Amino acid sequence: MNRHLHIKQFLHLTLAHLKEVMRQPAVLFWGIIFPILLSIGLGMAFTREGATIHNIGFMYGDDNDDGKALKPSAIETLFQKAAATQGHELTILDETAFTLAVKDDRLGDTIFLFETGSWDKSIMRLKQGQINLIMEVTDTGTVYHFDPLNPEARIAWHTLSPLAAGKYATVSRNGTIPETAPDSNPKSTVSPLALPGTRYIDFLIPGLISMTVMMSCMWGISYGMIDKRSKKLLRRMVATPMVKSHFLAALMLVRIFINIIESVLLVFFAWLIFDVAIQGRMEALVTIFLAGNIAFCGIAVFVSSRTANTEVGNGMINAVVMPMTLLSGVFFSYHNFPEWSIPVIEKLPLTLLVDGIRSVFTEGAGLVETAPASILLFLIGVVFFIAGLKIFKWH
Amino acid sequence: MTPVIEVKNVYKSFHSVKAVNGIDMTVYKGQFTALLGPNGAGKTTLVEMIEGIQKPDSGEIRIMGLSWEGNENVLHRAIGLSLQETRFIDRLTVWETLRLFASFFDLGKQRVWEIMEIVNLKEKADAYTVHLSGGQRQRLALGIALINRPKVLLLDEPTTGLDPNARRDIWSILLDLKYHSNTSLVLTTHYMEEAEQLCDTIMIIDKGLVLKAGTMDQLLSEDSSEKIIAFSLEPPHPSRESIKNECPFPVRWDGKNGQGTILLSNLEGQLPQFLDFINSRDLKLKNMECRRKTLDDLFTAMTGRRLDE
């Protein structure tokens, strides 16, 4: 077969795949617009200015009834310390609820919303996640009930306990928190980080780019193959002189093209709205991005190389995609996972891609730093592609 | 003259199912052959082995003297085919779909226009394939099969599920091909009219075996004198036993629908006897027809089942 024919065939296959994708508005929405909306939403949620709100369950130690009327004078006594601080404000909302607004120019304002209730009711609300902490006022002092492993609850406790009166404060569960109130003036030692590159949105954008590359390759390519296999179209196509590798290469090319558009848009909006910047070398970013695309295209070909059943295919893709989405540090750092698991997590393809892209965005990495991950991703892609092609079921 | 298709003693099983159980078949240039048989007869398995899509367990298949081994490229160019129930890329138009397949054969727009003319899909050029009717989709599949001007055309149930008009559209395209080209055709069907209308040779297939093969005349000649009476009775229907035992001729009786068929070797003499029998039992005929034997009757005589069962 001559070269001209090869090119023509490849071109028509690519056009067909591209049209197929572009003509499905839902695909475009979920593949391109949705990740952008997601990043804007998450970015807003985690970088917003404005007050932090903590919902607190409030009860008197002897109270077993619901909504026993508040005694404003008692509450004022309890929060004497806070009331004495400039700008802090105690507001009684109604018979069962009151708020304490804490001013802080550097860490942002905090509002505590207290709602009274019996122990049972408060525990129920705690279980449902409506509150993280229960503040119980007894004759001997104030007791804070919360899960010491819950970071939000710890923050609430940390901020709240110095403001409340009482000889001592304790944590009811397993007592790992010291029995004295924490330093009542934490401001002097805290310096908030708000420089570009250190914010959550800076952490998030590389993660989202990597995740959408993975999702797009896995779902897009496997859809492109499983759908045609189940329609017997693959079978029909290989009964012609079509070159099999052209079919797969065209599918991948279209996918990578779409991923590029998607990622460029994502970065553009992140720059426009949040001032996210690429601090490292562009060529390093392009290389690791393409290597990641190749890796996931290869994996996708392998995963859907045999089944004609969409549900089986979906299941297998989920088995690949879900663990990596959770483990690879897309939304939060994997360094909080157990020590032994980190060397494994670091070698997952998605982790390689996320860490690589993130190092270019936030650490100013260049080709030298990203080369190992890029090479590894490229090899992963090639190995899975060849293995997939070996066992590929055309009919 | 070397045959265009030669199938020799071919077997193919799926686990315990013997889909093709020792079949021989020869197709010459320009010949139209029908593989006629009910669902599950092994037609698809046989044509897909000829198409190189499936591999026989044993036996030999040659197309234009070539086996599939090592000749894929030549044979893919010589063959045109349509599979049983292929669907296309949903949101590709008819034009784009044909262009895509044309590109596999290094053919251009010119040929795509010709094909749309041949299969009469010009008005549908810009329609997405997902919006085509069943008949249009089958014509598109046929168009794709014809795109490379194949010497050998293999069509698997090209008209199954189509209404009579759509079926006739496909037939006229194929008849046109028969009279104006040298293409050889193998087509599978469970419609005897289709085999009769289009094909020179008919192979009746059941359970992986060829029951009978030949031209229409050869198939029906052995007992060409035999005629069929098919009749139905007004209810209340007599029981199967009483009809079978009392009728002067052997009856195939379908009690549920009150229908029966009788094979007569001497219509002129035997018909009055049959009418006397009806009369004497006080039965009322709802309908009665007298006709020559069909392929369906032949199949029923050989297997006890009907082609479209």
Ligand SMILES: Nc1ncnc2c1ncn2[C@@H]1O[C@H](COP(=O)(O)OP(=O)(O)O)[C@@H](O)[C@H]1O
């Ligand atoms: N891939 C397969 N796996 C298992 N059984 C099959 C397969 N293909 C066909 N068969 C069986 O082989 C027999 C012949 O099937 P097929 O060739 O499709 O018949 P036809 O096309 O005449 O309806 C049937 O019993 C069918 O169930």
Ligand SMILES: [Mg+2]
């Ligand atoms: Mg079939």
